[in-house]
Amino acid sequence: MARWQPNAPERLSKAALELFAERGYENTTVIDIAERAGLTKSTFFRHFQDKREVLFGSGTLAGLITEAVAAAPEAAGPLEAVTAAMDAVGQAAFTPERREFGTLRRAVIDANPELREREALKGLALTAALADALERRGIPGLTARVAAELGALAMTLAHERWSDGGDFGECARQALAEVLAAVPAFAAIPR
Incomplete structure (x- = not known):
């Protein structure tokens, strides 16, 4: 070549x-x-x-998340803004053409403790970027953090399912619905 x-x-x-x-x-x-x-x-x-x-790129995903949350409709609540971020990330990074790369990337990272640590740090940074973007929309700090953490969990589940052949957008929406369905189980915390 x-x-x-x-x-x-x-x-x-x-x-x-x-x-x-x-x-x-x-x-x-x-x-x-x-x-x-x-x-x-x-x-x-x-x-x-x-x-x-x-393997880890230059921070483009954080920029996409921030832009998507900012561009969400003014009336959008925290989870609607999270969904907008997931859609933007899916359209840019988790396309069918990138699936083979994503699957191989995951295998390489899983085989190396140093890379797993770096991946975890990247995940934390993306979650923080999402929470910050939500706060800039006027969403209270704790609510923004909880929405960002739920969104991060949904993104992780969606990525696994996308790697197995699903459409990322559909996987992300389904994963977020499943995460939200699990939340009521924690509503009655013993005191």
């Missing part, structure tokens, strides 16, 4: 995931990734800060 061909980030991501799956994350170097993609090490670093960034 010629170096001048387009889609260098996609080529690098695909090469990285293939190598991570074949050799393990720890045993794959940036040079290995660049060579597999038919590119140079400097091209890799033009697109990614390090090899972890192939």
Whole structure:
């Protein structure tokens, strides 16, 4: 493949995931990734800060969440705004074309404790971004945090189901409905 061909980030991501799956994350170097993609090490670093960034990106999801919550109708309540965020993330990141990448990414992360920790931190950051966006809409702090946590749980469930072949939007709405249906079971907390 010629170096001048387009889609260098996609080529690098695909090469990285293939190598991570074949050799393990720890045993794959940036040079290995660049060579597999038919590119140079400097091209890799033009697109990614390090090899972890192939898996974790540059924070685009937080921006999508924030924008979607802000763009939700003015009368939307917290969960409607969360649904708008899930829809935006699904349309951008969890498309059928990205399913293979997402499934392989999940396997690579699950095989490495350091990457699992990084994934957990990314999840916390996305939940915080969602709560902050809800608060900027005027939703009280605790309500915003609870809605963001419920949304994060629904997103996790939806991602698992999407990986198994479902439509992300449908999976997300169903997961949120299931999470909300479970909430009343905790209404009577013993004192």
